[in-house]
Amino acid sequence: MMEKSTETIRTAYKGNAKHEKSEAIAPGWMLRATEAVMQYYLDKNLTLDPCILQEFPKPQEGHQYMMYAHIPFCKTLCSYCTFHRFLFKEYKAREYFVNLRKEIQSVHDMGYNFTSLYIGGGTTTVLMDELVKTIELTRTLFPGIKEVSCETDPQVMGDPSISMLKGLVDRMSIGVQSFDDGILKMTERDKFGTGKQVFDYIQKAQELFPICNVDMIFGFHGQTNEVLRSDLAKLLELSPRQITTYPLMVTSQTKRSVKDKIAAPPEIMAEQYRIILDTLCHDYTQLSSWAFGKSNNEGFDEYVIDNDEYLGVxxxxxSFLGDTLYVNTFSLRRYNERIGSGRNGVERKRTFDKFNVLQYRLLLGLFAGRLNRRYFKEVHGVNLDRALFKEVLGLKLAGAIKENPDDPNQFIVTDRGKLLGLVMMKDFYSAMDNIRAELRKPLKESDM
Structure with a gap:
C-alpha cells in the first residue's frame, strides 16, 4: 500500500456535483435482488475466528492509519439500537476510561501514528471529564492527528459541560433521527427532548464546533413524505456543515421488535431517498450515498471510505490492518483485565483474500459516489475492469455506473447507483451489527 493511498482515496471519492433533479431511482425487484446478492456474500465472507492476539501487527512504513475509540455506555438503552453499549454505572465507566487510555498508550509505544481520531459509542460524552482527558492524551501522543470527530445525542448539547470539548473536537456528529415528535416517541428518542428542543440544541452546538453533522434516519413506518419534507426543511433552516441521512437498518437483533412496526418497505425507502436527493443537493455536495456537506473534501461518519486501514481501541x-479484521472483546470485564495487565484486547479476527478486499473497496467506491480506476491501480496494483469484471459489468447493466467522457479513469455513479450503494452499505452495516449481536449474546452479568 503506497504512502499516498489516503490522498488517492480522497481524490477518487470526492462528492458529486449538485444536480437539479434526481434521475429514475430503481424498481423494487432490483432493490430486493441487490439485497439478496449482498446477503450471499456477507454470509459467505463476513465470519470471524476466535483468537487471542498478543499485540497488533507493527505499523507499516508509508501506511497511514486512523484511530477509532469506542465508549460503550449509555444512561438509557434504546430497544432498537444494535451498537455495543452497557447501562451506565459511573465506577465502571471511570475504570474503563483508565484502561482505554492505557490501550492508547500501548498503541503509541508500538510506533503507530494516526491522521485522525473518531470517537463513537454508546454515548461518548457520558463522563465529560474522562472524555476530555482521553482526547488530550491522544492529541499529545499522536501529533499527526488533524481532526477529531465525536458522536453524541442532542440533549448533551443543552448541557453547559459540552463547552469543555471546544477546541478539542473538530467535528461533532449529533444523532437527531427526526424532528417529528411522533417519530421520536415511536423510536424512544423523545427522552432527548421534543423536536423543537432538539432543533434549539443543534443551533447551540454549531456555535461550539467547526463542523456539526446532523444524523437523520428515513424509512420509518408512518414517516410520510410530508413528515420527511418537514424534517428536511428544518435541516435547511439550521444549515449545518454536514447532514447524514441513514436508512433505517433492521438486523437479526432488532427485526422481531421493529419489522412491520417501525420499518417501512423498500419501495417507500427508495421514494424517500429521491426526495432527500432533490431537496438537499441544491445546497449541499453529496459526500456519499447518505452524507452531504457544504464542502466536498472533509471527513464524515463513514471514515472507512477515506482510510484503508484503521485501528480500534x-x-x-x-480494526482493519493490512488484509485482516480484528475485534476487541465485548466483555467489559475481560477488556479491563486484559488491558489492565498490559495485554491486547482482540478476541476475534478474519483475514481476507485480495479478491474480497477489492470487492469491499468497490462497494465503498460506489457508496461514495465515485469509482476510480487509478485508485485500484496505484493502491492495489490491479486493473479494475479485469480484476472485478463481473461486478463492474453488473453495475453497468443495472444503470448504476457509466463511463465519464471527461475522465477515462473515473466512472460516473448515477442516482440509481447511489441508491444501490446505499442499500448495499446498509446491508453491510447490518451484517456488522449482527456480528456485534452474536458476540454480545454469550455475555454474562459479570461481563457487563
Whole structure:
C-alpha cells in the first residue's frame, strides 16, 4: 500500500456535483435482488475466528492509519439500537476510561501514528471529564492527528459541560433521527427532548464546533413524505456543515421488535431517498450515498471510505490492518483485565483474500459516489475492469455506473447507483451489527 493511498482515496471519492433533479431511482425487484446478492456474500465472507492476539501487527512504513475509540455506555438503552453499549454505572465507566487510555498508550509505544481520531459509542460524552482527558492524551501522543470527530445525542448539547470539548473536537456528529415528535416517541428518542428542543440544541452546538453533522434516519413506518419534507426543511433552516441521512437498518437483533412496526418497505425507502436527493443537493455536495456537506473534501461518519486501514481501541472496537479484521472483546470485564495487565484486547479476527478486499473497496467506491480506476491501480496494483469484471459489468447493466467522457479513469455513479450503494452499505452495516449481536449474546452479568 503506497504512502499516498489516503490522498488517492480522497481524490477518487470526492462528492458529486449538485444536480437539479434526481434521475429514475430503481424498481423494487432490483432493490430486493441487490439485497439478496449482498446477503450471499456477507454470509459467505463476513465470519470471524476466535483468537487471542498478543499485540497488533507493527505499523507499516508509508501506511497511514486512523484511530477509532469506542465508549460503550449509555444512561438509557434504546430497544432498537444494535451498537455495543452497557447501562451506565459511573465506577465502571471511570475504570474503563483508565484502561482505554492505557490501550492508547500501548498503541503509541508500538510506533503507530494516526491522521485522525473518531470517537463513537454508546454515548461518548457520558463522563465529560474522562472524555476530555482521553482526547488530550491522544492529541499529545499522536501529533499527526488533524481532526477529531465525536458522536453524541442532542440533549448533551443543552448541557453547559459540552463547552469543555471546544477546541478539542473538530467535528461533532449529533444523532437527531427526526424532528417529528411522533417519530421520536415511536423510536424512544423523545427522552432527548421534543423536536423543537432538539432543533434549539443543534443551533447551540454549531456555535461550539467547526463542523456539526446532523444524523437523520428515513424509512420509518408512518414517516410520510410530508413528515420527511418537514424534517428536511428544518435541516435547511439550521444549515449545518454536514447532514447524514441513514436508512433505517433492521438486523437479526432488532427485526422481531421493529419489522412491520417501525420499518417501512423498500419501495417507500427508495421514494424517500429521491426526495432527500432533490431537496438537499441544491445546497449541499453529496459526500456519499447518505452524507452531504457544504464542502466536498472533509471527513464524515463513514471514515472507512477515506482510510484503508484503521485501528480500534476499546471494548467491541473493530480494526482493519493490512488484509485482516480484528475485534476487541465485548466483555467489559475481560477488556479491563486484559488491558489492565498490559495485554491486547482482540478476541476475534478474519483475514481476507485480495479478491474480497477489492470487492469491499468497490462497494465503498460506489457508496461514495465515485469509482476510480487509478485508485485500484496505484493502491492495489490491479486493473479494475479485469480484476472485478463481473461486478463492474453488473453495475453497468443495472444503470448504476457509466463511463465519464471527461475522465477515462473515473466512472460516473448515477442516482440509481447511489441508491444501490446505499442499500448495499446498509446491508453491510447490518451484517456488522449482527456480528456485534452474536458476540454480545454469550455475555454474562459479570461481563457487563
Amino acid at each position: 476499546g471494548s467491541g472496537a473493530f
